[in-house]
Amino acid sequence: MSTVSDRPQPWSPLTVRLMLAQTAVLLVGLVIVVITAVMVGPSMFYHELIRAGHADEASGLMHLEDAFRSVSLTALAIGGIPALYIAGLLSFYLYRTIGKSLASFTTAAGEVAAGNYGVRVTSPKLGPEFDSLAASFNDMAAKLNAVDTTRRQMLADLAHEMRTPLTSLKGHLEGIEDGVVDLDERTTAILHAQITRLERLARDIRQLTQAEEGMTHLQLTLQDPDQLAAQAVDAVEQAAVDKNVSVTNISTGSPVAPVLVDRERMGQVLGNLLENALRHTPPGGAITVHTDHRPTEVTFTVTDTGEGIPAASLAHVFERFYRANTGREAQRGGSGLGLAISKALVEAQGGTLEATSPGPGRGASFRIRLPRRAASG
């Protein structure tokens, strides 16, 4: 991270312009004071003396008026010249500081435009407006930095994810070319699986980007939560039977009103959670989908009796490409994007998604909370 320093530029064009404007104001003020002292002051003094009963000493009064004029001018010169000098110095210092700090903001903005998001500005200590400008600028640069880091990380992860299927495809094709691998049913199935994996990766990345950028066009309609849960359970029923895992759907609370959600997207989220639960629950295990109707919100909780999630991994399961057990997970074909997509989709619909687990071997639980909202047309 770098900080933009204030380069000394005593006579920047802005300083010169501000100084000229200030000098003009001072000169106008001075001319008005001199005119007042020379023309208005003595005659007021004269009339005041007459009012006080000194009219009979008229010739003496004329002399007094001249004396008043010259005393006023002398006093103005003695007091005015140092005052002008000090005002000029103070103005110069102030304008030079403003000019320097504006120059440092310009330099910093140029650095950000050139892609150096680590740049920061220091507040010139010229008041709350400048403090807030510096804070906003630094905040903007920090956010751009975070976005840039995420983007780089995502591209690196994506390249890494693509490498495994591509290496497998290339290896098998070279083996076929060299005659060491037969293009039989088994090889075709492997090639197919790798291509499917790449397709899935491309689809997931698109979905995630759209959901995170809020570009997913949600079709919000009023839906019966129990029906959403039942449909999601139906979709995995056969796979669960095949794996000898039981799936139970329960509903509690009084179903007072439907919830405003995108039916397809919520189905996708529940599907992802059920797919995960099934993948991480060994035969003989159980999965429960619990829909709870509360006055202020509806919650869906998908709980399983499977592998569980270690406490250290819980905080990361919603990160892109995160897999708690990389070796085994990779073999099972998941790209580690399902939960990141689910979270973004739930949040886009105004809800939250959180994970809990009592620990490895003791199952895991994922809860979607959807606050009740009124339909907006």
Ligand SMILES: Nc1ncnc2c1ncn2[C@@H]1O[C@H](COP(=O)(O)OP(=O)(O)OP(=O)(O)O)[C@@H](O)[C@H]1O
């Ligand atoms: N029910 C669960 N029990 C135990 N671990 C889980 C469960 N659900 C998710 N996880 C852990 O969280 C990780 C991330 O899950 P996520 O759904 O994002 O990715 P994935 O299932 O590996 O791949 P994808 O969903 O993209 O096919 C998983 O790899 C797994 O380690």
Ligand SMILES: [Mg+2]
């Ligand atoms: Mg998944």
